[in-house]
Amino acid sequence: MRRARGIATRRNPSAVAMWHHAARNTARPSIEGGKRGALQQRCCSIIALHEADLLHAHLHGKLGRALGAESEDDPRVRIRASEDALTAMVFGRLRYLPDTVAWTLITHACTPLRGAIPAFVPVEIEMQFWPQLAADDGGRVEPDVVWRAVDAAGGVAVIGFEMKWRTKQTAGQLDREWRALRRAYPDAARALVAVGGADFDEMDALSRACAAENLVGLRWSVLREALRDRMIGAEPQVRRLISDVLCALDDRGLRDMRFFETLPSWRTAGPPRLDWRPA
Amino acid sequence: MSTSPPPPPDESELTRQFVEVRRAFRLVHAYQRRLLDLLRLVGDRVRAAYPDPNFGMWSPSGYSAPPRSDVDITRGKWAWDFLPLYRFQLDWRSSDRPKAGALLVGLRHEADTGYGSTGPGEPDSLKFGEENPPAVHRTTLTAYVIAVGDGDPQVTSWGELSAVLKEKGEQKRLADGGEAARVGQVGTALAGTESFTVDALTLATPEKTVEWLVTPLLGMIADVQLAVREAGAATPA
Known part of the structure; x- marks a missing residue:
């Protein structure tokens, strides 16, 4: 049985199964022509590609904001710029x-x-x-x-x-x-x-x-x-x-920033060793 | 099967030099990684205090940026063009072109203040050392600000505005005796500029970067804007 909206545990496989069902349907190309259809197709491909990462963002209606239904921007850029998508990708895995x-x-x-x-x-x-x-x-x-x-x-x-x-x-x-x-x-x-x-x-x-x-x-x-x-x-x-x-x-560039205090010093003594020799 | 000639013996001078080259590239990468992180910190802080300016542009100083992939890089290019972060500048700007109330905040990086002309054409790095060994030079970051008051500066670029201010601007002290800024009439607007340079040695940690670069830079932005406002108030209508 599906749990209350807003709650998911790893012991709730039904939610995942439901998502896979939805993703299969959603991933089909749009029947609409023109740019919007192409955009939707691209969005769907990306959603399918990242379906596990974006599971919770999708389940909670966050992807619409991230993808921007009327926008012609590259949806990958929008996903990358979305705070909610980042939340889903990090805590969805944790x-x-x-x-x-x-x-x-x-x-x-x-x-x-x-x-x-x-x-x-x-x-x-x-x-x-x-x-x-x-x-x-x-x-x-x-x-x-x-x-x-x-x-x-x-x-x-x-x-x-x-x-x-x-x-x-x-x-x-x-x-x-x-x-x-x-x-x-x-x-x-x-x-x-x-x-x-x-x-x-x-x-x-x-x-x-x-x-x-x-x-x-x-x-x-x-x-x-x-x-x-x-x-x-x-x-x-x-x-x-x-x-x-x-x-x-x-x-998203969320790595540890490094500063000059950790600049390495490579002063070494002795002859260098060559690991490569011609066959 | 390989047709490559055997490498020179380990003890050869060339072998040692290639080791130095490999070491140098690794060190340059480590340096540039830290430099970009430092600049990101500065940019974040500037934008937290002044939300208007967005990242504007970056460009090498004194030579060209690496060319596009379809350009023959073996002809007509300086090797410097492929060391773009050795000397470069970047800025955050509130608008593409100067206009009323606009603000530009920039940083210029010099990995070696010993860089300079060695005659016509491409500067020869090996000639820098004859009179300018690296030890007597510095690695610096120069912060600069350009602020526009009310009115239309009637220039097409920030570079043009900077050049006009350098030529026609005058050093002015703030009414409270504070730091000076170079202020001048440009078109129908008053505009001001100022800069300061810090030795990268003083920016070893994020805390030191805030103390020696971010805080003075934020102060300089406020001072230049105030100097422009004070000059505007003192100008008869």
Whole structure:
């Protein structure tokens, strides 16, 4: 049975099956002629190509915005420029990691800004994409991702993620999401993660301006390094999943920035060795 | 089967030189990777403070950019053309051409201030060292700003505006005694420009880059815009 909209877990294969069915139908060329038909055909090809990556963006109606139905721009450019597509590609893959791996990887990569992510050993994580939560002012807020984790004793911990790419985190949005998380999960241990959207010194300013009790920052470059570290010695399927996430981050230039302090010095002594010889 | 001649013996001077060439290319790549990251940080910070300017253009300084793929690169090209980041500039600009209220923020990179003419034609890098060994020169980044006030500067390009300001502009101090900017009447507009140069040695970390390049640059943008406004206020209608 299909779960409630906005909630997906890796134990919910029916959603994936439904997506594959939809993708097969969608991937057929449009019957319309002209540029729009060609555009749709290209879009469909790309969607089919990236169907797994864009699963959650599609399920939550985010791809329409990313592709721009009336635009004649290259849809690949639009996908690459979409913050929601990036969210889907990164966290859509992370949800297939073993729960403890995903939890440890993310929580260890975070930098505490105020409070911290509660110490927790999950046995299962329910991962929601763009859930609609009731806000204090009667409106709705929509964190990009919410993880609801349960431990062996039945305890619950909830982490909300607000992703930013090419835009800045704002204390106001984080405050609203924090209050909505508190209202939705009053008995759970809670934390809010600001992913991207704040540089090394802007994180401090954010922590001072935001009232969330447990606010942590996660820089894309730090997440990338954590993923690379986790690949070492990992099982093949974990390496594949992480490799895909790294590809998505690299595609958007979200790698660690390097500065002159790490410029290598190659002063070596002794004669050079040639590894090549003619046959 | 190979018809390649055997390589020269390991101890030969040429072998050592080729090792140096390989090492140099690897080092240049590592340097350019860091340089581009540094410039990205600066651009992000400038655009966070001044959202109007978008990336404008980049170009090598003093020689040409690498040609298109269908151009015969063995004829009529300088080897410098294929080292485009050795000396280049890039900018963020609020409009393609100068107009009222427009702003351009640029950075010029010189990997070696010892670059220069060695006679007619292509500068010979090996002649730089005779009187200008690398150790006495610097690796620099020059930040520059051009701001336009009200009115129409009536020029077709930012380069033309910069040249006019260099020729006709006058150094002015701010009313509060702050830093000067070069301000001049261009067309019916007042415009101003200013620049400063930092040694790349001071930009080793992101924190140092913010301290020695980003913060002064943001201050310079504000100063140039203020200098143009003050000059406009002082000009009789």
